[in-house]
Amino acid sequence: MTGVLGDLALALASGAVEVVDLTHALTPDFPVIVLPPEFGQCAPFRIEEVSRYDARGPAWYWNNISMSEHTGTHFDAPAHWVTGRNQPGGTVDAVGPERLVAPVCVLDMSGPSTEDRDFIMTADHVAAWEAEHGAIPPGAWVLMRTDWAKKAGSPAYVGLEADGAHSPGPDASAIEALLARGIIGFGTETVGTDAGQGAHLSPPYPAHSLLHGAGKLGLQCLAGLDRLPPKGAMLIAPPLKIAGGSGSPLRVLALVPKEGS
Amino acid sequence: MTGVLGDLALALASGAVEVVDLTHALTPDFPVIVLPPEFGQCAPFRIEEVSRYDARGPAWYWNNISMSEHTGTHFDAPAHWVTGRNQPGGTVDAVGPERLVAPVCVLDMSGPSTEDRDFIMTADHVAAWEAEHGAIPPGAWVLMRTDWAKKAGSPAYVGLEADGAHSPGPDASAIEALLARGIIGFGTETVGTDAGQGAHLSPPYPAHSLLHGAGKLGLQCLAGLDRLPPKGAMLIAPPLKIAGGSGSPLRVLALVPKEGS
Ligand SMILES: [Mn+2]
Numbered sequence: 001m002t003g004v005l006g007d008l009a010l011a012l013a014s015g016a017v018e019v020v021d022l023t024h025a026l027t028p029d030f031p032v033i034v035l036p037p038e039f040g041q042c043a044p045f046r047i048e049e050v051s052r053y054d055a056r057g058p059a060w061y062w063n064n065i066s067m068s069e070h071t072g073t074h075f076d077a078p079a080h081w082v083t084g085r086n087q088p089g090g091t092v093d094a095v096g097p098e099r100l101v102a103p104v105c106v107l108d109m110s111g112p113s114t115e116d117r118d119f120i121m122t123a124d125h126v127a128a129w130e131a132e133h134g135a136i137p138p139g140a141w142v143l144m145r146t147d148w149a150k151k152a153g154s155p156a157y158v159g160l161e162a163d164g165a166h167s168p169g170p171d172a173s174a175i176e177a178l179l180a181r182g183i184i185g186f187g188t189e190t191v192g193t194d195a196g197q198g199a200h201l202s203p204p205y206p207a208h209s210l211l212h213g214a215g216k217l218g219l220q221c222l223a224g225l226d227r228l229p230p231k232g233a234m235l236i237a238p239p240l241k242i243a244g245g246s247g248s249p250l251r252v253l254a255l256v257p258k259e260g261s
Numbered sequence: 262m263t264g265v266l267g268d269l270a271l272a273l274a275s276g277a278v279e280v281v282d283l284t285h286a287l288t289p290d291f292p293v294i295v296l297p298p299e300f301g302q303c304a305p306f307r308i309e310e311v312s313r314y315d316a317r318g319p320a321w322y323w324n325n326i327s328m329s330e331h332t333g334t335h336f337d338a339p340a341h342w343v344t345g346r347n348q349p350g351g352t353v354d355a356v357g358p359e360r361l362v363a364p365v366c367v368l369d370m371s372g373p374s375t376e377d378r379d380f381i382m383t384a385d386h387v388a389a390w391e392a393e394h395g396a397i398p399p400g401a402w403v404l405m406r407t408d409w410a411k412k413a414g415s416p417a418y419v420g421l422e423a424d425g426a427h428s429p430g431p432d433a434s435a436i437e438a439l440l441a442r443g444i445i446g447f448g449t450e451t452v453g454t455d456a457g458q459g460a461h462l463s464p465p466y467p468a469h470s471l472l473h474g475a476g477k478l479g480l481q482c483l484a485g486l487d488r489l490p491p492k493g494a495m496l497i498a499p500p501l502k503i504a505g506g507s508g509s510p511l512r513v514l515a516l517v518p519k520e521g522s
């Protein structure tokens with residue numbers, strides 16, 4: 001192999017570039033978003049054994065599976081939200097493949113999110129990150145690190161109370177700042193791209209509303225963001241090619257340069 | 262961005278490297294493998310609307326979905342086959358992420374497969390490819406191009422007759438040759454890594470039996486292999502992280518150097 005892909009193959013083989021998995025395992029007990037009861041609900045992951053080297057299939061093991069398009073570590077296409085319903089390439093099968101492999105910037109909001117589970121990231125936080133790390137380039141994914149992935153398995157992950165869920169997220173000013181940079185999409189560690197109390201922001205659910213209205217993509221329930229540098233990694237986020245799909249569980253990977261190489 | 266990932270980002274932005282989608286859309290009518298009726302069967306893809314900007318969810322559109330782990334363009338982990346049941350990293354959640362991004366060699370068997378739908382690729386075909394293109398390097402995916410993807414939507418795709426399915430595939434000598442090269446896995450355009458009549462080869466289903474027994478991976482129902490060079494591209498094949506899963510539908514991408522760049 002020659003050229004940049006040959007260099008990449010060598011870097012992967014030598015360990016100079018590492019493939020990091022940013023995905024939670026799909027299990028029946030992984031939490032899904034819970035809506036008020038008058039609305040359609042998000043199906044949790046279910047798995048049913050078809051055979052396991054037995055009379056149902058002597059040489060093979062396999063399962064049937066079911067879930068929502070928005071179960072587990074997953075991808076939101078523009079058509080997921082009403083603001084993005086007429087976006088070209090708005091469903092997971094139609095999103096251009098060139099948008100599925102792209103540079104990634106990681107904004108570490110784990111400190112303030114640990115202090116306040118309802119922490120809201122604003123344009124000021126984006127500006128402070130850029131003052132330290134340089135401008136967010138066009139065509140990049142931006143991920144909000146909160147270390148929320150470490151709460152998976154605990155009620156604190158969704159933070160469900162009588163008044164709804166409690167988890168950090170962005171406000172409209174943050175999303176507008178990212179859209180002005182020309183991002184590809186925005187991703188979080190929480191069960192949604194919006195804060196648990198995002199219904200009370202203006203507009204309601206600003207990440208969903210503004211991102212998808214601008215044709216941009218979302219990622220949720222990410223893990224392992226503490227293994228990524230603030231910039232310099234590549235994100236690989238290829239959703240299932242569900243015909244007309246609004247989103248998809250997926251395996252999210254990052255290509256990360258090893259420090260010092 | 263600096264280093265090889267910075268070069269990759271520039272090459273993607275300039276079009277010198279293209280992201281090519283090798284995936285069929287997941288639709289309810291995409292064919293699945295059909296086993297004798299005494300065995301457990303592979304579920305086809307099903308999709309059920311939960312809301313679409315309506316009373317069930319005024320601002321959002323989403324679906325619940327179900328399928329087999331082996332529906333559509335999909336990945337086989339070693340534990341799918343009894344020979345691979347004790348392989349370390351044998352399920353989709355445990356396969357090392359470094360195996361999911363790797364160089365790919367494409368063996369064009371579209372000519373003989375067009376002449377004979379039961380064409381069997383042998384070690385001689387592998388040797389002939391290497392005489393022309395050089396040795397298959399260790400750590401590569403090998404894909405068998407048959408142009409079978411172009412038959413999708415027609416009964417000829419599965420080629421089901423009273424005596425079973427009819428489609429091309431490899432024999433044991435071909436798979437043994439590829440294992441001797443140290444491949445990561447082997448992929449096809451057909452509904453299995455084995456030929457439609459692979460039950461009659463020795464051992465039966467040589468691709469499943471030998472590949473998975475050696476801890477290697479499989480890909481099936483690939484599309485667009487005619488867009489790949491014989492060598493020089495990188496394959497991205499990240500299965501869903503199903504806990505204990507034997508395989509998974511997935512989005513398969515390739516990074517392809519544009520000719521002349
Ligand atoms: Mn979602």
Ligand SMILES: [Mn+2]
Nearest residue numbers: 331336337508
């Ligand atoms: Mn399979």
